Amino acid sequence: MKKIIALVLTVLMAVSVFAACSAPAAEESAAPSEPAAAEGSASAEASADAGTAGGAVDKIKEAGELVLLTNAQFPPYEYLGDDNEPTGVDIEIAQKIADELGVELTVVDMDFDGLIPALNGGKGDFVAAGLTITEERQQSVDFSDEYATSNQMVIVTKDDPKVAAATVEDLEGKTVGVQLGTTGDLFMSEVEGATVKQYKSALEAGMDLANGRLDAVVVDKLPAQSIVANNDALMVYDDVLTTEQYAMAVPKGQSADLLEIINKVLTDMSGEMEALTQKHFDLYSGTATEAE
Incomplete structure (x- = not known):
């Protein structure tokens, strides 16, 4: 009977030792599966990014x-x-x-x-x-x-211009028209004491200037020259306020x-x-x- 019990104990100990030795091996083989999943996810994200970048x-x-x-x-x-x-x-x-x-x-x-x-x-x-x-x-x-390269310019009336020159100092305290959302609008928002009137187009601002509702208009160079070319009452100063690229x-x-x-x-x-x-x-x- 003691021999049988001893044999059983020997078998149980062997099983325990085998289980203890084999468990880490199982954990090690499972561990790489997590990075693999992460790599798959990263690849999917990269593919998604590539898809939105082109196409x-x-x-x-x-x-x-x-x-x-x-x-x-x-x-x-x-x-x-x-x-x-x-x-x-x-x-x-x-x-x-x-x-x-x-x-x-x-x-x-x-x-x-x-x-x-x-x-x-x-x-x-x-x-x-x-x-x-x-x-x-x-x-x-x-x-x-x-x-294209452009500049912000100042349009004024030919007769009795209310702004003496195309400088920040001369625009201070004046009522100036700009096209809403343009860099001219941004520029004038930083001029101290200026009253800035925003228009849907610089053409509308030019009309209000000609009709005496503004002291000046600040707009890009070629649009400024185009506005002046179509209105004899207006002129544009040669000096520029900024230089920018389209x-x-x-x-x-x-x-x-x-x-x-x-x-x-x-x-x-x-x-x-x-x-x-x-x-x-x-x-x-x-x-x-x-x-x-």
């Missing part, structure tokens, strides 16, 4: 149209032509981009301050509207290569492939940009006709 071109081609968001109140870059349809430098560039993609161009004309929210809300594929590159805007959109914008992190096409077209058109700008300046100011 815009395929969607555009599938839809058969490229949707441009703009504000057609910013000559010569965008304005309404004789047929009341948007035209201008940016519109011609956009048409070349659409041609490069082999699709139709659809132009959506809207208020300037609503362009980036509309872009990020999926209302269009890109923005071209004499849009200045700023750090704030870079937080919400991806910019193309720059294609670029086109796409939704941030979602349209790298479209941005590549835009940059290609901008490069291809770089040699004709000056002539294109002069053409639309002349058209808007009435010194040329569309037929020319």
Whole structure:
């Protein structure tokens, strides 16, 4: 009987020793499965990110149209032509981009301050509207290569101008018109004592200046010159307030492939940009006709 008990105890001890030795091995073999799962999750996230970074071109081609968001109140870059349809430098560039993609161009004309929210809300594929590159805007959109350099200028009345020169000091305490949401608007918001009146377009601000409701208008160089060219009562100072660059914008992190096409077209058109700008300046100011 003692021999039997001893044998049983021996077997039990052997089983215990085997179990104790084999348990860590089981844990070690299971442990690598957690990193594997994590790697799979990381790969899935990377794939998802890659999917959102591109694919815009395929969607555009599938839809058969490229949707441009703009504000057609910013000559010569965008304005309404004789047929009341948007035209201008940016519109011609956009048409070349659409041609490069082999699709139709659809132009959506809207208020300037609503362009980036509309872009990020999926209302269009890109923005071209004499849009200045700023750090704030870079937080919400991806910019193309720059294609034009501009300045903020001061428009005043020819007779008895209320602002003596294009300086911050001369703008202090004055009533100044700007286009809502533009860099001119941002600039004037920091001028001490100035009363800033925001307009949907610089053209409207120019009209109010001519009618004596403003002391000055602050707006980009070529739009300023276009406004003055169409109103004999106004003039623009030669001195500049700022220097800035224009670029086109796409939704941030979602349209790298479209941005590549835009940059290609901008490069291809770089040699004709000056002539294109002069053409639309002349058209808007009435010194040329569309037929020319």
